Amino acid sequence: MISARISEIQGKISSVCKRLGRNPSEIILIGVTKFAPTEKIKAAIQAGITHIAENKVQEAQKKFPELKKKYPQITCHLIGHLQTNKVKDTLKVCDLIQSVDSLKLAQEIDKQAEKLGRAADILVQVKTSGEEQKFGTDPAEALALVAEIAKLKRIRILGLMTMAPFVDDKNIVRACFKQLREIRDAAAKKFQGLPNVKMQYLSMGMTEDFEIALEEGSNMIRIGRAIFA
Numbered sequence: 001m002i003s004a005r006i007s008e009i010q011g012k013i014s015s016v017c018k019r020l021g022r023n024p025s026e027i028i029l030i031g032v033t034k035f036a037p038t039e040k041i042k043a044a045i046q047a048g049i050t051h052i053a054e055n056k057v058q059e060a061q062k063k064f065p066e067l068k069k070k071y072p073q074i075t076c077h078l079i080g081h082l083q084t085n086k087v088k089d090t091l092k093v094c095d096l097i098q099s100v101d102s103l104k105l106a107q108e109i110d111k112q113a114e115k116l117g118r119a120a121d122i123l124v125q126v127k128t129s130g131e132e133q134k135f136g137t138d139p140a141e142a143l144a145l146v147a148e149i150a151k152l153k154r155i156r157i158l159g160l161m162t163m164a165p166f167v168d169d170k171n172i173v174r175a176c177f178k179q180l181r182e183i184r185d186a187a188a189k190k191f192q193g194l195p196n197v198k199m200q201y202l203s204m205g206m207t208e209d210f211e212i213a214l215e216e217g218s219n220m221i222r223i224g225r226a227i228f229a
Contacts, residue, residue, distance in 0.1 A: 002040060003047035005227050009210075010048075013221075016214045027214065028201070030077060032224030038063060040228050045071050053098070053222060055080030057090050064093040079161070079203075079222060081135045084108040091116055098123040098161045098203055101137045106149040113154035120154055123161040123203055126183060128176040131165055142183050143190060150197050159201030159220070160184050164209055173209050177216035180204055184217075 009029065017024040030051040031044045041052060041063065050073055054060040057078065064076045078094045081101075087108045090097060100106050100122045113120040124146055127136030137145050142160070149155055160183060164176040184202050191197040203220040205213025210221040 002043040002227060006044060006047045006049060009223060009226055012211060013214065016211050020215065022214075026219055028220045030079075030203075030220065030222045031227050032079065032206075032222050033063060033228065034059060034224060036224075036228040038066065041067060042070070044227055045074060049074075049227075051075045051077060053077035053079045054094075057082070057086040057093075060093050061089060068093075088112045088115075091118070091120060096121045096123065096158070099125045099135065100149070101125040101127075101135050103145060103148050106152060106155060110152040110154045118154070119156055121156050121158050122149075123159045123201060124149065124157060125161045126180055128162045128179045129165045134163055134165075136162065139179055139183060143187055146187055146191065146197065150191060150194055155196060157197045157199070159199050159203060160187070161201075161203035161220075163206070164204070164213075166208065170209075170212060174212050174216060177204050177209075177213050177218065181217040 013027050014024040028051055030053045031049040032053045033041050034055045052074055060078060075095045077096045077098055078090055079098045082090060082099050084105055091112050109120050125136040126139055126142045127134050128139055146157060149157055160180055162176060162180045164173040184199055188199040201220045202218050204218045205221040207223050207226040213221060
């Protein structure tokens with residue numbers, strides 16, 4: 001059952017947090033719904049999930065409006081790569097865009113948010129894995145990108161996101177997460193006092209590696225298969 005799977009994940013979160021001296025209530029568990037039918041998503045929400053995410057804008061458009069109408073307490077995320085021509089549609093159905101990896105994309109988000117008369121909450125995606133097939137700004141350019149995006153009027157930068165590679169070597173995975181935490185810490189110090197830069201979320205960790213991510217400071221984990229498969 002969906003509820004049992006969620007309880008198991010929450011138990012693991014609590015166990016890791018207890019060992020680390022962290023508060024498990026500070027960890028946001030996002031249900032990644034990309035392969036899940038609406039009925040399973042509803043079951044997850046009824047079991048306590050308050051954050052859901054999609055990889056593709058088209059899927060978000062199909063699922064999120066109906067779910068948001070029935071469950072107004074949920075927060076809807078986009079975690080997949082976003083093209084500039086999909087920004088307008090994304091802002092209409094998503095509360096947080098986690099995959100902003102360029103100034104060009106941020107500028108389009110700012111432009112469309114202005115048209116909609118609202119602010120846009122984002123995370124900056126950083127490619128700590130170094131893999132060519134993954135999206136994200138280069139770690140060496142992350143602070144400069146945050147600085148440029150911070151100049152835009154309608155965007156609120158709430159933190160950073162990354163994806164670790166799917167490898168057996170846990171040291172490689174851990175290094176990716178550690179690097180993002182270090183960038184977050186540097187950004188929090190550098191941009192302290194800017195009203196539109198909060199650095200409150202460190203989104204990293206999925207089904208295969210969320211426990212390592214928690215050990216390295218993640219407070220937002222993205223779980224799909226372990227909930228919905």
